[in-house]
Amino acid sequence: MSKKTPEINSGSMADISFLLLCFFLMVSNIDTDQGLTRKLPPPPDPNAPKPDVKERNVLKVLVNKSDRLLVQGQPIDIRQLKDKAKEFLTNPQNNPDLPEVEEVTINNLGTVRTTKGIISLKNDRGTSYDMYIQVQNELTAAINELRNELSQQRFGVKFADLNSDAQSEAIQKAIPIAISEAEPENIGGKK
Amino acid sequence: MARFKKSGSRSVPGINTGSMSDIVFMFLFFFMVITTIREVTLEVKVIPPQATEIQKLEKKSLVSFIYIGQPRKTSLGTESRIQLNNQFATVADIQSFVAAERASRDESEKNFITTSLKVDQNTRMGVVSDVKQELRKAGAFKINYSTRKKAKNSNI
Helix, strand or coil, X not given: CCCCXXXXXXXXXXXXXXXXXXXXXXXXXXXXXXXXXXXXXXXXXXXXXXXXXXXXXXXXXXXXXXXXXEECCEEECHHHHHHHHHHHHHCCCCCCCCCCEEEEEECCCEEEEEECCEEEEXXXXXXXXXXXXXXXXXXXXXXXXXXXXXXXXXXXXCHHHCCCHHHHXXXXXXXXXXXXXXXXXXXXXXX | CHHHCCXXXXXXXXXXXXXXXXXXXXXXHHHHHHEEECCCCCCEXXXXXXXXXXXXXXXXXXXXXXXXXXXXXXXXXXXXXXXXXXXXXXXXXXXXXXXXXXXXXXXXXXXXXXXXXXXXXXXXXXXXXXXXXXXXXHCCCEEXXXXXXXXXXXXX
């Protein structure tokens, strides 16, 4: 007859693992590494000639030290910025005041109607970082919406859902992140 | 009717708690996987601003952080300060910081380092612009403005 081994009491196991759980809950923070990705331009070359950009191809976005927006000389609200940027970057009616439209042939996409528009963002040293991110966010939203529209139209899916690199590269080429940041000015005083 | 008659005592059997530990262990592993243990102690207060068009940072090992915000110790004033690794730094330190971050990575990965700017929402842009200028000089062009997620279509 085999000996009967007594069962190990596993009731306290739960307590031990609860302790471990509490430890991990306290020492860890849930991943918050997300944000707006940008690419900085290389430092300006003093010998390089000034780029020749036509007046109509530039959307001037200014943010002052009290976080007010000025777009093309007109004060506007942050909520209007996205539509303004979208209109500027597409120029749907071929308006002579908006950027030049050109037909470009891109691999995997064929001929696309693009504009030469560049958004020039300039902020004061006294602008709050919150406002700066809001502006960047609206401009990114405009570009993302345009990319989604083009992607839907050509490939039938959203830009983020494209699964081939060639396709997303083509869309990125058709609608680049055309945001240029001017050197900040110090109008609003120190800081 | 004898069929329905209960025989013996009517005590409720004890609940088996043996599987409890399995459930808790599952919780534990879940938390261990989704969390990251913070390596630096923050000397500055950082509440990032909110944004909707958020991208996730992909390779954790290729990200270096720069924190900007008000010091936690109130005795140090309210002026926004820069924190690199575990200590306060000035704008002039950034180039050597970038060089050190480069040196600690593999040769093949050096060009993919992203600098994540964790900046408090009340910071003035002057400091941030200075940092960006230094990053440009140091050749760290890929940056990420760290933000919190905001639900779309909500107006604040």
